[in-house]
Amino acid sequence: MNFLSVVTPELLLVCTVLAPGIVFLVVAAAWLVGWKPAEKTFARITNGTFAFSALMFAALLLRMFQGGLTSLSAGKGNWYEVHTFRIPLTLFVDRLSVPLVALTVVLCGMVGVFARRYLHRDPGFYRFFLLLHLFAFAALLVFTAASFDLLIGGWELICVTSVLLIAFFQQRPAPAKNSIRVFATYRACDVGLILGAFLLHHATGSTLYESVFSGSWPTQGSAVQGGLATAIGCLLLFAAMGKSAQVPFSGWMPRAMEGPTPSSAIFYGAISVHVGAYLLLRSQPILAASPVASAVVVAVGVCSALHGTLVARACTDAKTSLAYSSVSQLGLIVAEIGFGFSWLALAHIAGHAIVRTLQFLKAPSALHEFHGMHAAAGGHLAPTGSHYERLLPAKAQSWLYRLAFDRGHLDTVIDRFFAGALTRFAVRMTSLEVRWAHTRTMAGVLRSERRFND
Amino acid sequence: MTELAAPVLTAAVVLPLAAALAAIRVRQDSHAQRVTVAAIGASLLLGVEAVREVMSTGGSLLPERWMWLGWEWFAVDGLSAVLMVLFPALALVTLLAAPRRDVDRRFLITALVIVSGTLATYSSQNLLVFLAGWTVSLLPFLMRGRHGPWFAISRFTMMGSAGALCVAITINGMSAAGAGQADWFSMAGLSHGAGNPWVFGALVSAAVLRTGIFPAHRSVAASLGAGAVLLSTLLMNAQMGLFLMARLAIPLFRDMAAEVLPWLFGLALFTCLYMAVLGLAERKPGALLATVFVSQSAGLFAGLLTATAEGVTGALLQWIVLTVCATVLTVVHRCLQARTDGHAGEEAYMGLAARTPRFAAFFAVSALALVGMPGTLGFSGEDLLMHGALSVHPWLGAALPIAIALNAYHVFRLFARLFLGKESGSLSSVPDALPRERWALSACLVALVWLGVAPAQAVYLRAPAARAILGHAPAAESHFP
Numbered sequence: 001m002n003f004l005s006v007v008t009p010e011l012l013l014v015c016t017v018l019a020p021g022i023v024f025l026v027v028a029a030a031w032l033v034g035w036k037p038a039e040k041t042f043a044r045i046t047n048g049t050f051a052f053s054a055l056m057f058a059a060l061l062l063r064m065f066q067g068g069l070t071s072l073s074a075g076k077g078n079w080y081e082v083h084t085f086r087i088p089l090t091l092f093v094d095r096l097s098v099p100l101v102a103l104t105v106v107l108c109g110m111v112g113v114f115a116r117r118y119l120h121r122d123p124g125f126y127r128f129f130l131l132l133h134l135f136a137f138a139a140l141l142v143f144t145a146a147s148f149d150l151l152i153g154g155w156e157l158i159c160v161t162s163v164l165l166i167a168f169f170q171q172r173p174a175p176a177k178n179s180i181r182v183f184a185t186y187r188a189c190d191v192g193l194i195l196g197a198f199l200l201h202h203a204t205g206s207t208l209y210e211s212v213f214s215g216s217w218p219t220q221g222s223a224v225q226g227g228l229a230t231a232i233g234c235l236l237l238f239a240a241m242g243k244s245a246q247v248p249f250s251g252w253m254p255r256a257m258e259g260p261t262p263s264s265a266i267f268y269g270a271i272s273v274h275v276g277a278y279l280l281l282r283s284q285p286i287l288a289a290s291p292v293a294s295a296v297v298v299a300v301g302v303c304s305a306l307h308g309t310l311v312a313r314a315c316t317d318a319k320t321s322l323a324y325s326s327v328s329q330l331g332l333i334v335a336e337i338g339f340g341f342s343w344l345a346l347a348h349i350a351g352h353a354i355v356r357t358l359q360f361l362k363a364p365s366a367l368h369e370f371h372g373m374h375a376a377a378g379g380h381l382a383p384t385g386s387h388y389e390r391l392l393p394a395k396a397q398s399w400l401y402r403l404a405f406d407r408g409h410l411d412t413v414i415d416r417f418f419a420g421a422l423t424r425f426a427v428r429m430t431s432l433e434v435r436w437a438h439t440r441t442m443a444g445v446l447r448s449e450r451r452f453n454d
Numbered sequence: 455m456t457e458l459a460a461p462v463l464t465a466a467v468v469l470p471l472a473a474a475l476a477a478i479r480v481r482q483d484s485h486a487q488r489v490t491v492a493a494i495g496a497s498l499l500l501g502v503e504a505v506r507e508v509m510s511t512g513g514s515l516l517p518e519r520w521m522w523l524g525w526e527w528f529a530v531d532g533l534s535a536v537l538m539v540l541f542p543a544l545a546l547v548t549l550l551a552a553p554r555r556d557v558d559r560r561f562l563i564t565a566l567v568i569v570s571g572t573l574a575t576y577s578s579q580n581l582l583v584f585l586a587g588w589t590v591s592l593l594p595f596l597m598r599g600r601h602g603p604w605f606a607i608s609r610f611t612m613m614g615s616a617g618a619l620c621v622a623i624t625i626n627g628m629s630a631a632g633a634g635q636a637d638w639f640s641m642a643g644l645s646h647g648a649g650n651p652w653v654f655g656a657l658v659s660a661a662v663l664r665t666g667i668f669p670a671h672r673s674v675a676a677s678l679g680a681g682a683v684l685l686s687t688l689l690m691n692a693q694m695g696l697f698l699m700a701r702l703a704i705p706l707f708r709d710m711a712a713e714v715l716p717w718l719f720g721l722a723l724f725t726c727l728y729m730a731v732l733g734l735a736e737r738k739p740g741a742l743l744a745t746v747f748v749s750q751s752a753g754l755f756a757g758l759l760t761a762t763a764e765g766v767t768g769a770l771l772q773w774i775v776l777t778v779c780a781t782v783l784t785v786v787h788r789c790l791q792a793r794t795d796g797h798a799g800e801e802a803y804m805g806l807a808a809r810t811p812r813f814a815a816f817f818a819v820s821a822l823a824l825v826g827m828p829g830t831l832g833f834s835g836e837d838l839l840m841h842g843a844l845s846v847h848p849w850l851g852a853a854l855p856i857a858i859a860l861n862a863y864h865v866f867r868l869f870a871r872l873f874l875g876k877e878s879g880s881l882s883s884v885p886d887a888l889p890r891e892r893w894a895l896s897a898c899l900v901a902l903v904w905l906g907v908a909p910a911q912a913v914y915l916r917a918p919a920a921r922a923i924l925g926h927a928p929a930a931e932s933h934f935p
Contacts, residue, residue: 025903032815032896080834080909082920083763085841087834123808138828149837153828160822163866167874173803176874183866187859194855198844426734433672437607 009067010074012060013091016101017144019053020108021137028130042129043116049133050109053140057105061098070095070216073146085201088208092146096217096281096342099350100143100274107270107357108136114361115262124168128260135161139271143278148197148207151279155193155243158272159186165263166256178255184419185252189242193279196235203228213285218342222285229286233293236283237300244276244330245323246304251411253327257319261364268323269356273330274349280337281345287338294338301335304328307408314404318366322359326352457519458507463528463577464518466500466538467570467587469493474566483558490562491549494542494569501538501573505915508535513918517579526640529579532918533700537576540774544691544781545569548684551785551894553792556684564594564685572692581623581639584702588660588694589616595677595689608673615663619698622656629653641702654707658714661703665695665755666748667718668725675729678744687784690747691777696769699758700923715759720850722756723843725749727853730860739868743783746861750776750824753854757839758923765842766923770916771909772835775823775902779832782820782898783865786813789891790872793884803875812887814873816895821865823902825858830906834913 023045027037037045064072071094079089093101112132119125138161141154163186167179197207203224204211213220224232240246245253256268267273280287280297287293308328315321329352336345362369374381389397406412473493477486508516513532530538545565549557571591578584592612627639629650661667666674678686704711729749736742754776757769790806790813807814819830826836836858843851887895905912 028815029900032812032899033892078910080913082767082838082913085764085838087837152837153833156826156833157828160827164818167870170807170874171805171876173875176803176870179874180863180867180870184863187862191852191855191859194840195844195852198841198848201841202845422731423734426731429728430732430735437672 007059009060009063009069009072012056012063013072013074013093013144016053016056016060016105017091017137017140019049019056020133020140023049024130024133024137027133031126031130036126039116039120039125042126043112046112046116046129046132047109050105050112050136053105053136054109057101060093061102064093075146079150084205086206087149088147088206089150090146090208091144092209093144094217096278096346097143099346100278101140103350103353104136104139104143104271107266107353108132108139111262111266111270111357111361114265115260118262119260122260124170124260128165128168128263131161131165132263132266135165135266135272139275142275146209148193148200148209148212151282152190152193152197155239155275155279156190158243158275159183159190162186162256162267162272165259165267168259168263172258175258178252178258182252182256185249186242189239189249192235192238192242196232196239199228199232199235200224203232209282218284220285222289224286225289229289230292233283233287233290234296236279236286237293237297240276240279240334241300242276243279244273244334245327246276246300246331246334247307247408248410248414250304250307250324250327251407251414253323254315254320254407257323261319261360264319264363265357265360268326269360270353273326274333274353277330277333277337277345277349280334281342281349284337284340284342288340294340297338298335299338301331301333301338304331305335307331307410310400310404311407314401318363319360322356322363326356329356456516458504458516458530459519460503461518461528462500462503463530463538463573466497466504466542467528467574467577469496469500470566470570470573474563474570477559477563477566480559483562486559486562487549487557490566491546493566494546494549497569497573498539498542498546501535501542504530504538504577505535508532508918509915513921526579527583528577529641530577532916532922533697534576536774536915536919537697538573540777541572541576541692542569544777545688547781547894547898548688548785551789551891552684553789555792556682556788561682561685564682565688567591567594568685568688568692572694575692575694576697579641581626581641584641585616585619585623588619591689591692591694592616594685605676608677611663611670611673612677615660615695618656618660618663622653622660625650625653625656651710654703654710654714657698657703657707658718661695661698661755662718662721663695664698665693665751666725667695667722667752667755668728671725671729671748671752675741675744675748678740678747683740683784684788687747687780690751691780693751693754693773693777696751696754696758696773699755700919704758704761704923705925715761716847719756719759719846722752722759723850723853723857725752726756727857727860730857730864733860733864736864739787739872742864742868743780743787746824746864747776747780749857749861753839753857756854757842760842760846761924762842762845763920763924764838764845767913767916767920768835768838768840768842770919771831771912772839774905774912774916775830775832775835778898778902779820779824782816782895783824785891785895786817786820787872789813789887790884794881803870804872804881805875805877806881806884807873808877809881809884810873810886812892814869816887816899817873818869819899820902821869822862823906825862825865828906830902831909831912832902833906834909 074091075089077089078086080087115128119128134157138154138157142151145151145154163179163183166182167175169175200207200212212223215221222229242249253268257264287297305328308324308331312321312324312328315324333345333348336348470493473489476489480486480489508530515529515531517526517529549565568591571587574587575584578587595612596609663670678690726749729745729752733742733745736745754769754772757765757772760766823830823832826832840854843854
């Protein structure tokens with residue numbers, strides 16, 4: 001049998017996606033029953049996994065290039081099926097997902113190499129590498145899912161790995177608190193994705209991209225139009241706002257910086273924050289079918305870009321400043337998607353991911369590098385951005401500074417008027433119920449109880 | 455095959471009861487424990503045999519050949535066969551992984567009585583057996599000491615559920631006698647009362663009270679959070695209210711169900727969301743877990759009432775997930791309480807992950823599976839459940855994903871409080887999961903992940919039950935525009 005006929009492009013795609021997931025499952029199960037590999041061994045396994053995935057993907061690209069294919073589907077049949085509802089187990093790559101899959105495999109591998117030394121002898125070394133594998137699998141699943149249902153699977157796994165890595169330094173209470181906050185934001189926004197996927201299912205009978213969209217990316221048409229397209233577009237935007245830290249949900253981004261630097265780089269610089277933008281890019285035909293949804297996307301993007309750049313200037317530490325710079329860039333990407341500049345947004349995502357990963361990985365030595373640059377410039381490094389400030393009156397400058405310093409008051413508003421109100425309602429209802437339990441209404445029950453016990 | 459080849463159901467019910475009697479006579483706790491494990495293990499194997507026979511016939515109802523006193527007592531079908539395996543398996547996990555200080559003779563006897571009563575209810579073909587199993591499984595709970603007004607109210611609620619069931623069976627028996635039927639208490643004979651709204655009302659009341667649907671929500675949560683939590687969780691895992699709806703109320707009262715189910719569906723969804731919101735005010739880990747369990751149970755109840763293939767199958771899958779996850783979460787929490795002298799989760803952050811990483815892993819995976827983490831059966835179950843609820847009523851159905859998101863927040867908050875944060879100096883000697891705990895809990899996680907990666911197997915196992923419920927359920931009226 002010819003070897004090349006066995007190694008089909010479909011198999012190469014499946015191997016690319018599944019490799020980190022299988023390694024995660026095997027190592028996690030072995031650890032659960034008592035096996036703990038040496039740091040060196042685990043690092044080698046990680047390097048081997050991502051090298052294997054990269055090789056498989058390179059081979060896949062070669063085969064697609066040779067065959068003149070612009071997209072490829074792998075897998076037939078359904079993951080599960082109930083009556084007319086079915087979740088197809090199909091992976092899919094096209095011109096949109098190829099660069100993102102390549103970025104994921106390469107950057108995860110690089111971060112793995114970096115983290116081997118960065119986390120050497122850290123008590124959470126194994127945890128980090130386990131979660132890195134799970135994250136890589138989840139991100140690859142999002143980028144190669146052929147349906148919104150399968151995409152939700154990867155999407156939620158990214159959420160879990162993200163919050164577990166934010167709580168990585170578990171001996172401090174701050175990461176624990178911040179991980180809870182990030183988890184709450186993620187899960188609240190995921191409701192939008194679930195409802196959006198349901199509406200798509202209802203409208204087209206399936207959430208497979210081939211049922212929802214016609215043609216090939218980026219010149220696709222949408223099967224849903226009018227008010228339904230607006231509703232679905234807005235729901236998907238809501239989900240993307242959570243993952244890509246758009247206003248008013250951007251408050252989780254600086255909190256997520258509690259995690260180790262390699263995880264900040266891969267999650268909040270490179271891959272995870274761009275997943276929301278990917279969702280919008282993937283559903284761009286739906287947005288294009290609704291001027292209202294497109295306008296909302298542009299408005300959210302522009303607001304986030306302005307908010308990000310304003311707050312980043314008032315931040316006092318490198319990672320938070322980088323986080324808000326990311327928010328700003330993501331806002332621009334979202335606005336580009338709203339305007340329909342799909343290729344520009346994709347190039348922006350790729351460029352931003354690479355640059356931001358580098359910046360995050362260099363953040364721990366940023367002060368050292370600044371001193372080097374300062375000395376090389378003869379001690380005359382001028383602060384940037386001051387020429388913008390001069391354009392504003394002093395009163396506006398101080399007002400904007402206060403606004404930026406409290407990060408646009410967004411967290412305060414959410415805490416006071418939403419989370420706080422809900423908690424107060426819960427406390428009030430609980431106290432009412434407790435009072436009810438002690439009223440005369442229940443006295444009879446209590447009397448019968450006493451008789452029963454006597 | 456039209457009937458079971460051997461009296462496996464009778465044996466599965468009687469063995470734990472006989473073991474309970476034997477355990478009363480045995481003097482040492484260790485001997486009683488061996489007897490208990492052997493009896494529940496035997497029930498589990500008999501349940502596996504029942505599943506094998508039922509699945510070989512495509513999930514049809516298989517009665518036992520032996521008819522005591524001329525009545526059919528026990529039968530098994532696609533709905534009850536899986537539960538006949540699941541329930542003893544979870545009881546076994548609880549017994550093996552429970553802290554040794556909890557497992558005394560009283561605990562063992564109680565567990566055996568609950569297992570016997572529950573299996574009797576699952577496999578009953580006779581209404582008297584159904585009522586006896588329902589009541590017997592409640593007896594240990596009713597006999598427990600007092601734990602404040604909430605516990606009193608929850609005891610009243612449980613007694614109310616048994617009373618309502620008793621009323622339904624009595625009215626039905628009277629109408630059967632009036633109609634000149636010989637077998638007053640056969641399950642099939644319940645259709646004599648199909649036109650009687652009192653019978654239907656009493657059955658629904660019993661199911662609502664036992665599951666903890668509003669206004670019984672708080673009392674059921676209190677029953678889970680007080681006293682011996684492992685036994686309370688075992689009792690909740692039986693999910694008798696759901697079983698009553700699936701076995702009797704929906705199939706046998708088709709016309710009345712068509713009118714009542716939409717209202718009940720709304721009430722169940724309200725309970726699901728309301729309990730999830732109330733969780734925000736809970737600070738004690740046990741009470742918070744109980745709140746989440748009741749909220750999730752109400753979600754299952756709503757799924758069952760959608761009368762759609764997705765909703766019913768989702769509810770049946772989530773039934774497995776809820777019971778497995780509740781067992782793991784309660785056992786881990788109880789083990790930690792035993793190791794920390796009852797303070798697990800009372801402090802702001804306990805930082806136990808450093809000392810007990812495996813417990814942390816068990817807790818995290820099962821907590822997230824409960825709220826639909828991908829890679830576990832919870833993902834498929836929640837997905838189907840939400841599709842079912844949303845397809846029946848999109849506005850009301852939207853409460854379900856919101857409630858699940860809130861419950862996810864609660865379980866992660868609890869995980870953070872137990873396992874994250876600075877480790878207290880007094881907890882430096884807390885040991886991680888012992889081998890017996892590790893293997894028992896690992897088996898639960900493997901089952902969740904295995905069925906999560908290949909959910910088609912779970913769907914296949916539950917398909918006959920879903921078909922049976924849907925075959926009898928009135929078609930749901932979709933409110934989708």
